Amino acid sequence: MGPAHPCLPYGHRPLDRPRGVVLPSPVIRSPQINAAPADQIRLLDLQALDVRLTQLAHKRKSLPEHAEIVSLEGDLAQHRDLLVAAQTEESDCAREQAKAEQDVDQVRQRAARDQQRLDSGAGMSPKDLEKLQHEIASLAKRQGDLEDVVLEVMERREAAAERATELTGRVASVQAKVDDAVARRDAATATIDAEVATVTKEREVVAGSVPADLIKLYDKVRARSGGVGAARLYQRRCEGCQLELDITELNDVRKAAKDEVVRCENCSRILVRTSDSGL
Known part of the structure; x- marks a missing residue:
């Protein structure tokens, strides 16, 4: 037995074709x-x-509007998150400011009552008067510190409000771009879908004749x-x-x-x- 054909499994040989015999066509x-x-x-x-x-x-x-919308929606989500954070900070500052102003008002009322007692001096010993004067001075310092807190909180609240206003504008601007891209995508899709419907009907006619x-x-x-x-x-x-x-x-x-x-x-x-x- 001669060597096996290199393209056939081991031990197999190609069939010999007798002269004058035409093998079947490969088509x-x-x-x-x-x-x-x-x-x-x-x-x-x-x-x-x-x-x-x-x-x-x-x-x-593959409409380019698809990728454009995805990108814009990502920007929109990011700006909305920043806006929520700014609005939350503004809200927190508003509560903090209200609390600080309430503290100032309480100290101011107490200082006013002490001042009235000091001014009247009725039934008070010199030691009590001295103690009351010291308390009034302490309350004045306390009021000043609290008023500084109020100012600091007001500044933070104002900054947060400004950021919220700016971000609101950005959100509106990006949303407008999203809406425009969606409108363009929908218009392009509608045009394509209309052609698909026409071609599909034509295909049905041609297929029906085969x-x-x-x-x-x-x-x-x-x-x-x-x-x-x-x-x-x-x-x-x-x-x-x-x-x-x-x-x-x-x-x-x-x-x-x-x-x-x-x-x-x-x-x-x-x-x-x-x-x-x-x-």
């Missing part, structure tokens, strides 16, 4: 399906419509071949895989009956013959 056929040449050519029209539908779906998915078994084969091949189920044989080249048929393949196609559905050996797509096939 893939669909022996159980026959269709008039005109029906096969209509597959090219159907294929063109399917390609257009695929292009429209890609165009719809035999059911041929359509079934076309759809099956198209699903397995990247959306292209039928390709024209043009100048001895399959327009599906863009490969030129060799002489053996061409001879097999020449021998096939006109109503026989043949397929490309390389890409398995339905091979549609026309007057420009170069046969």
Whole structure:
């Protein structure tokens, strides 16, 4: 036994071909399906419509407005978070200011009562008067400190309010951009959808004029071949895989009956013959 063929499993040898015997052609056929040449050519029209539908779906998915809206919505969310933070800070400062002002008012009222007692001096010993004067001085210092707190809180509240106002404007501006992008996206989508509806109706008409078994084969091949189920044989080249048929393949196609559905050996797509096939 001679060496095994390098492209076959170990221990196997290629079949010897007797002289004068022609092996079957490699071109893939669909022996159980026959269709008039005109029906096969209509597959090219159907294929063109399917390609257009695929292009429209890609165009719809790839509209630049999609990415623009995502980016703008990210900015909008960030500005809204900053706005909420500024509004929260302003609200907190408002409560803190109200509390500090209440503390100032309480100290002021107490100091006023002590001053009235000091001014009257009725029934008070010199020691009590001295103690009252010291308390009034302490209250005055306490009031001053609290008033400083009020001023500091008011400044923080004012700054927070200014930031909130600025961020409110930014949110409105970005929201306007989002609304504009959404409107443009919706308009573009509506235009694409209208064309899809038109092409889909046209496809239904063309598909309805092609035999059911041929359509079934076309759809099956198209699903397995990247959306292209039928390709024209043009100048001895399959327009599906863009490969030129060799002489053996061409001879097999020449021998096939006109109503026989043949397929490309390389890409398995339905091979549609026309007057420009170069046969």
